[in-house]
Amino acid sequence: MKSIRNKKPNNSCALIIFGVLLSTTNPSWSSNGMNAPGNGATQLGMAGAGTAMADDSFATLRNPAAAAWLEDGASFDLGIAVPKGGSKVGAVGPNSQFGLLDIEPGNYKAVKGIFPIPSYVRNWRLNSRSAIGWGVSASGLKSITDGGSASLARGFPPFAARCKGSFAGSQPLDATSDLMGLCGNSGQKLGVDLTQVVVSGNYAYRLTDSMSLGVAPVLAAQRFMARGLGAFSAFSNIPDKTTDNDFDYSYGGGLRLGMLWEISDGIGFGAAYQSKLYQTKFDRYKGMIVGGSVDFAPTINAGLQFHLAQGHRMFVDVEHIQNEAVKGLAQQTHPQRFSDGCFIPRLTARSANPEPLSSCLSGDNGPGFGWVDVTIYKLGYQVSKGRMAFRAGFSWGGNPEAEGQTLAKFFAPAISDKHAALGVSWNRARGGKIDVALFHAIENRIREHNAFSNVDVTVLGGNVVGYRVEADDQDQLIDSSIRVWQLHMTYSWTP
Numbered sequence: 123m124k125s126i127r128n129k130k131p132n133n134s135c136a137l138i139i140f141g142v143l144l145s146t147t148n149p150s151w152s153s154n155g156m157n158a159p160g161n162g163a164t165q166l167g168m169a170g171a172g173t174a175m176a177d178d179s180f181a182t183l184r185n186p187a188a189a190a191w192l193e194d195g196a197s198f199d200l201g202i203a204v205p206k207g208g209s210k211v212g213a214v215g216p217n218s219q220f221g222l223l224d225i226e227p228g229n230y231k232a233v234k235g236i237f238p239i240p241s242y243v244r245n246w247r248l249n250s251r252s253a254i255g256w257g258v259s260a261s262g263l264k265s266i267t268d269g270g271s272a273s274l275a276r277g278f279p280p281f282a283a284r285c286k287g288s289f290a291g292s293q294p295l296d297a298t299s300d301l302m303g304l305c306g307n308s309g310q311k312l313g314v315d316l317t318q319v320v321v322s323g324n325y326a327y328r329l330t331d332s333m334s335l336g337v338a339p340v341l342a343a344q345r346f347m348a349r350g351l352g353a354f355s356a357f358s359n360i361p362d363k364t365t366d367n368d369f370d371y372s373y374g375g376g377l378r379l380g381m382l383w384e385i386s387d388g389i390g391f392g393a394a395y396q397s398k399l400y401q402t403k404f405d406r407y408k409g410m411i412v413g414g415s416v417d418f419a420p421t422i423n424a425g426l427q428f429h430l431a432q433g434h435r436m437f438v439d440v441e442h443i444q445n446e447a448v449k450g451l452a453q454q455t456h457p458q459r460f461s462d463g464c465f466i467p468r469l470t471a472r473s474a475n476p477e478p479l480s481s482c483l484s485g486d487n488g489p490g491f492g493w494v495d496v497t498i499y500k501l502g503y504q505v506s507k508g509r510m511a512f513r514a515g516f517s518w519g520g521n522p523e524a525e526g527q528t529l530a531k532f533f534a535p536a537i538s539d540k541h542a543a544l545g546v547s548w549n550r551a552r553g554g555k556i557d558v559a560l561f562h563a564i565e566n567r568i569r570e571h572n573a574f575s576n577v578d579v580t581v582l583g584g585n586v587v588g589y590r591v592e593a594d595d596q597d598q599l600i601d602s603s604i605r606v607w608q609l610h611m612t613y614s615w616t617p
Contacts, residue, residue, distance in 0.1 A: 154498055154520035155536050156318065157421065157443055158261045160184075161241065162199045163557035163612040167545015168502025169515030171437035173425030174392030176382065178555065178614045179243035182255055182324050184423060185380035185394040186336030189253040189326035192245050197614040201239035205563075207535045207604030208232040208267070214575050215596030220277035222465055222591065224575035224598055225270065225288050225532070232265040232313065232535060233604060251328040258321045265534045266313035266349070271295055274304045274353060277577075281469055288312050288532070291350035291365065302472065306352020308366045314534045315347045315369075318418070320399075322378060332385075338378040342399045342418055345369050348410055357464050358483035360409030361476075367406035372415060374401035390427040396420060398447055410483055412453040412490045419451065420444040425500075437502035437515075445493040445522050453490025454524055457573040457591040460489055491534065492527030496520055513545035513559070521566065526593070528570040531602040538563035538604055557612040565605035571597035 160170035162180025173185055179197040181188035208231040214224050243257035270288035275281035285305035286292035292310035294300035324338035351365035358364045376399040383391045399418030408414035425439035446452040463481025480487045502515035521539040523531050531537060545559040571593035580588040 154441075154538070155419075155443060155445065155493060155496065155522040156261060156263050156316070157419070158239075158259065159517065159520070159541060159561065161259060162197060162243075163545055163559035163610040164513070164547070166201075166561045166608070166610050167513035167515065167543055167557065167559035168437055168504065169500050169517040169541045169543040169561070170441070170498075171425065171439040171500040171502030171515050171517070173394060173423045173439050174382065174390040174427040175425075175437065178557070178612065179245045179255065179257070180241070180612065182243060182245060182326075182336070182338070183241070183257050183259055183322070185382060185392050186322075186324035186338040186378055187326050187334045187380035187382040187392070187394075189245050189255050189324055189336060190251065190328040190334035191382065192247075192253065193616060194245065194247050195614060195616045196244045197242070197612055199241045199610055199612040201608050201610040203237045203239055203606060203608045205233045205235070205237075205604065205606040206231075207234075207265075207602075209532045209535070209603070210601040211532075212599040214598045218576040218596040220577040220579050220589070221273060222276075222461060222574040222577060223272060223274055223290070223529075224276060224572065225272050225600070227598070228270060230267045230270060230288060230532070232267045232532075235264075237264070239608070239610075252326065254323070254325050256321070256323045258319065260317065260319050262317040263534060263536060264313070264315045266311055266315070267532075268311050272353075275469060278469075285353060286310050287350050287352075289350055289529075290353035292352065304353060304356065306350070306355065306365070308352030309349045312350030312533065313348075315345075315349075316416070317345045319343045320418075324378075326380075333383045334381070336380040336382075338380075339375065340378055340396070340399060341375045342373070342401065344372045344401060344416065346372070346404050346407060346416070348407055351410065354483055355409070356472075356476075357468050358409040359476075359478040359485055359488075363406060363409035364483060365407075365410065370404040370406035372401040372404055374399055374417070376400060376418070388429040392423075392425045392427070394423045408484060411450045412484060412486070412488055413449045414484070416450040417448045419448050433506040435504045435506075437500070437504070439500040439502070441498040441500065443496050443498070443522070446495050448493075449490070451491050451493040451522075453488065454492040455489035455527060455530060459487060461574075461577075461589070461591045463487065490530075492524045492530045493522040494524045496522050509549040509551070511547040513543070513547075515543045515545075517541045526570065526573075528572050528600050528602075529574070531568065531570070532600055535602045535604045537566050537568055537602060538606065539566050540564040554613065554615040557610075557614070559608075559610045559612075561606075561608040561610065563604070563606035565603055567601055567603040569599055569601045572600050573597060
């Protein structure tokens with residue numbers, strides 16, 4: 123079955139695994155939105171390709187059918203992610219007289235630090251045709267912007283305000299700049315902190331000598347916190363559940379299905395589907411998130427493996443992530459709709475108990491992250507010689523944030539769309555295998571208009587009779603960028 127798997131080491135070895143679940147309390151980083159690009163250093167060394175591969179236990183986290191081709195074994199992976207991203211904000215045009223929200227020009231670092239990404243998988247053979255196993259992995263998204271200031275309702279006295287924090291989330295800049303109390307009066311830091319942990323069990327059965335099927339019930343948990351949105355509390359249907367409420371948790375699950383088929387001695391095919399992982403609501407942030415919850419998006423993977431020559435294998439994968447099936451992710455921000463249906467009504471009719479409006483935050487038509495479905499293409503190549511194996515890979519197509527969702531990109535940039543990787547493996551003479559992968563999300567820069575920064579107002583007889591909120595040449599331009607380096611090491615052994 124050389125088109126699907128390599129020979130596994132037979133010797134036994136022991137390893138004490140500790141701290142995996144505790145480590146997941148630190149936010150990790152993933153490069154295809156909130157989906158990990160691959161599982162384990164073998165896949166990551168080929169930029170995430172490997173749906174048709176069964177080389178180690180980590181293959182089961184993507185395709186549970188792989189377990190039927192594996193011996194008893196376990197794998198532990200520790201990745202270190204070093205992301206760097208942020209935004210460069212330009213000035214509002216010189217002819218702009220009115221604005222709803224414009225950010226102080228400057229450079230803002232939003233994504234920085236060093237984050238651990240641990241995972242562990244175990245596989246047991248039941249007989250010659252079936253196997254069971256389980257695994258745990260973590261991924262997430264973290265973006266924190268500190269400093270800066272913002273202007274609200276610029277040109278609309280007496281509402282105009284200038285506030286600390288890049289989304290006006292903190293105190294007024296001075297005593298006379300916020301007469302109507304629009305500033306957030308909360309934290310100055312702006313951002314989102316989301317950690318996801320997935321635990322799955324799997325069962326695989328080989329129907330024939332060349333085909334296996336697998337199923338994996340999946341349990342998932344999330345930890346979430348939002349900061350710096352205090353000024354938007356006034357434009358939420360649940361003001362006190364919008365921002366700076368510490369961490370909140372949600373739980374849920376779904377199902378993963380997979381198939382592996384050795385079409386011929388030189389060609390293997392794999393396919394997997396993970397359903398939407400339904401999650402309970404974030405009660406502390408239901409005033410910010412449309413629908414109150416952030417489910418895991420359904421994912422479809424398909425891949426081919428070609429055995430080209432002795433020791434040479436090529437992998438071609440396609441992954442489709444259905445972000446638009448998750449309302450909390452997919453809801454887009456429409457500047458005109460938000461202005462007409464929420465910002466202006468709330469601004470002109472200030473109330474301690476405002477009437478819910480569908481275009482406000484948490485409303486059915488309110489602002490969201492603005493993520494769309496993405497299709498990711500992956501190419502990988504592996505050369506094996508003796509106890510060593512060398513890998514390289516490239517993928518493209520992973521940016522989930524829709525065009526025009528400028529403030530969402532500033533708030534949480536997840537715009538990587540090209541990835542390159544290198545990997546190496548060493549099968550130890552006394553058993554066990556060590557895999558190392560270097561994975562790089564190539565820097566991607568996107569320039570867009572902040573449509574809220576300039577409003578075209580129509581005045582008739584001294585009265586405002588209309589206004590237009592859309593991208594134009596007087597808007598400030600915001601350049602968003604992100605890049606990520608990840609180093610992974612996997613140790614696999616036969617207990």
